[in-house]
Amino acid sequence: xxxxxxxYGIEPVAGEENQYIAYVAxxxxxxxEGSVTNMFxxxxxxxxxxxxxxxxxxxxxxIPPAYSKTFQGPPHGIQVERDKLNKYGRPLLGCxxxxxxxxxxxxxxxxxxxCLRGGLDFTKDDENVNSQPFMxxxx
Numbered sequence: 658x659x660x661x662x663x664x665y666g667i668e669p670v671a672g673e674e675n676q677y678i679a680y681v682a683x684x685x686x687x688x689x690e691g692s693v694t695n696m697f698x699x700x701x702x703x704x705x706x707x708x709x710x711x712x713x714x715x716x717x718x719x720i721p722p723a724y725s726k727t728f729q730g731p732p733h734g735i736q737v738e739r740d741k742l743n744k745y746g747r748p749l750l751g752c753x754x755x756x757x758x759x760x761x762x763x764x765x766x767x768x769x770x771x772c773l774r775g776g777l778d779f780t781k782d783d784e785n786v787n788s789q790p791f792m793x794x795x796x
Contacts, residue, residue: 668679
């Protein structure tokens with residue numbers, strides 16, 4: 658029970674039938690210090706995967722100052738990324754390759770190639786992709 662998220666309030670959405678705003682809090686011990694990825698994956702990835710929910714939208718996310726202070730920040734800013742990519746004056750566009758598991762290194766590389774050839778600025782690995790037997794990192 659110590660590590661469960663807790664709903665501390667529910668309000669109906671004005672003018673909408675069967676729609677509610679739920680206020681949920683999670684204990685900070687659930688999240689790795691300094692890891693934005695871990696926090697968002699834990700909250701958004703897990704909650705949005707609930708099959709019992711037909712629709713869900715994240716309206717607000719409040720991070721306690723004690724947890725915010727654990728973030729070291731990126732090693733450099735957006736300007737460095739723009740300089741590396743030689744892309745200026747517009748948002749950078751990227752995606753996560755799917756399916757996240759099961760592709761061979763060759764097919765994964767092909768998917769990355771097609772994304773970049775099609776106009777994306779970057780791709781990223783899904784958090785679950787590491788060095789599995791079917792796709793070793795060095796491949």
